[in-house]
Amino acid sequence: MEICDQCDCTLSEDTEEAKGVRSVNLRCHEGSLTWLNPYGAVRLRLSLGYPGDFEACFMIETANVMVKVSEEDSNSHRYVNTRSPYARYSNNDVMLKPLMTTSGKSKEYCLKSDTDIWLYLEPERTQTVQGLPIAVIYFDIERKYNVLMEDPLEECRPCDDKEILHSYCASDFVVVGSMTDVTHNLESGKSEINVAVSQIIRQRHGEQHFKRLKREASTLQGVITAPSKCGIVRGPGTFLFTGRFRFGKPKLGCAPYLQDWHKILKKAKHSGTIECSDD
Structure with missing residues (x-):
């Protein structure tokens, strides 16, 4: 597990052969993760840090690369991404629920939960794109209470x-x-x-x-x-x-x-x- 002690962290892939999966545990409630020259995949943990309901929102800004974002969901049986490097050592029991594929600046996307949220990010490149690929993931985590989780109009x-x-x-x-x-x-x-x-x-x-x-x-x-x-x-x-x-x-x-x-x-x-x- 890679730990992000700062609110704004940077990951850098030095070689094209770096196709593994890097897990990042963000300790802050807001900040960003900059992914330079992305290869392989990143598992990004969004957590409140203590028991309770919360809303985790994120935005992604990319240059010279598209990024596919999924949510890990072991309770879902929609499909398993068997081509993912992570699937090779997970016995294919981790389900990936697709959320978005984005290039440039994405919209704000929010998820509500009472347990840790794991996002799975994969870069998708094309031969026509030139220049240094970079992806920046901005995140924001806010405590919510049961009544707000159950009734969207409560806010x-x-x-x-x-x-x-x-x-x-x-x-x-x-x-x-x-x-x-x-x-x-x-x-x-x-x-x-x-x-x-x-x-x-x-x-x-x-x-x-x-x-x-x-x-x-x-x-x-x-x-x-x-x-x-x-x-x-x-x-x-x-x-x-x-x-x-x-x-x-x-x-x-x-x-x-x-x-x-x-x-x-x-x-x-x-x-x-x-x-x-x-x-």
Whole structure:
């Protein structure tokens, strides 16, 4: 088992004869795996690291090579990839469920599970492709709870006071602003919320997503994504937007009206239930 101690790791195949299978155990909840000159195959383990339900999302970006991605599934009997190098020493008992074959930049693909997810990646080359082959796999793992796993629309439910307080303290970004536009992309399954930001309370170090487009502008601009199934529409008013960064883009968490947030915060201060400083 090859261990990836860092969140961004690199594998390099030095020779064309390197046709074995390399297993990689990623210890981070987000990051990337760069596969240089890919041959053979890579078994990539995505894990929460502790018991519980989780969602693992990944994207792949390639140059001069196509990559076939499958999910190992010992409970499925769809087919066995007997041409795979891995099948030779697995007694053909590992089932591979095909997920995608991609070149260039793929869409975001998500899987939900309560056990480790093993992805199986194989390069597919053609004689017409020239240049150094490279594949970069970006991954993001997020804890989910049973109710969210069972009901896909649960993530569209408005946050309760406890969830808002936790999101305020634990989110990658916390900003005050208003909606200027909302667009829906049915192909990607995402909505893009254009936001005019009047105050940045927190923005994770290294991320500069909310920016001033013009020097004289009084607000910053940014785009926050949300599932299109939630049917978000542009509404008036000022909100406290919270959430986390996924693949470098802000993903919406809780978004109470600012006046409601002030009431929740005042109540939490009075009861001593706020988890962090609001300074």
